[in-house]
Amino acid sequence: MSDAPHEEHGNNARTLNWLRAGVLGANDGIISTAGLVIGVAAATTDRTAIFTAGMAGLVAGAMSMAVGEYVSVSTQRDSEKAQLALEKRELAEMPEQELVELAQIYEGKGLEPELAQEVAVALTERDALAAHADAELGIDPDELTNPWHAAWASLIAFTLGALLPLLAIVLPPESWRVGVTGVSVLLALLLTGWISSGLGRSPRGPAIVRNVLGGFIAMVVTYGIGALVGTQI
Numbered sequence: 001m002s003d004a005p006h007e008e009h010g011n012n013a014r015t016l017n018w019l020r021a022g023v024l025g026a027n028d029g030i031i032s033t034a035g036l037v038i039g040v041a042a043a044t045t046d047r048t049a050i051f052t053a054g055m056a057g058l059v060a061g062a063m064s065m066a067v068g069e070y071v072s073v074s075t076q077r078d079s080e081k082a083q084l085a086l087e088k089r090e091l092a093e094m095p096e097q098e099l100v101e102l103a104q105i106y107e108g109k110g111l112e113p114e115l116a117q118e119v120a121v122a123l124t125e126r127d128a129l130a131a132h133a134d135a136e137l138g139i140d141p142d143e144l145t146n147p148w149h150a151a152w153a154s155l156i157a158f159t160l161g162a163l164l165p166l167l168a169i170v171l172p173p174e175s176w177r178v179g180v181t182g183v184s185v186l187l188a189l190l191l192t193g194w195i196s197s198g199l200g201r202s203p204r205g206p207a208i209v210r211n212v213l214g215g216f217i218a219m220v221v222t223y224g225i226g227a228l229v230g231t232q233i
């Protein structure tokens, strides 16, 4: 794998962001549902009760992720649209100052004044708004994130992740439930930690350890609470 910086631009960077968000959503689904079903399984052996709790947790978690994502992406998109509208107005009302401003940005990035001016003129002729949006705001006006896409993506990712502990707790015989769920969840977290650290190009070892340990703690804590509540009530 080469780590040429240009690979991170444009569609590639967008795809990477989506993948990263998907893996994180699945990770959320795995950990929260695992904690839930293991907690309930510590309190009761009733398969229907465990399944009902896990299913409710899956649906609630997926909806909550989707709503949260929809709200946050919509807000970001509104703010980006407002910034673009302002930029558009400035370009229409004072094109000369805007050209100077753009040239100054490229000068600030280290270009000689003459070259910065040349670049600013060329980019302005090609697509002034895109040039300003990129240099000043870091936005691509043609590629604003769609809030519905983001919402569906996190709903699906969370659901896929949550299905693993849900199936692992209800399918095996009673005495195997918690063990099978614990082991399969830790293996899945090892996998999501490995994938997400690869996508983020961060060192793999620490990312995997954090992820697996986090899930392990979540399961131990909810198991403890479930066992405590289950014997008290």
Ligand SMILES: [Zn+2]
Pocket: 087, 090, 098, 101, 132, 136
């Ligand atoms: Zn501008």
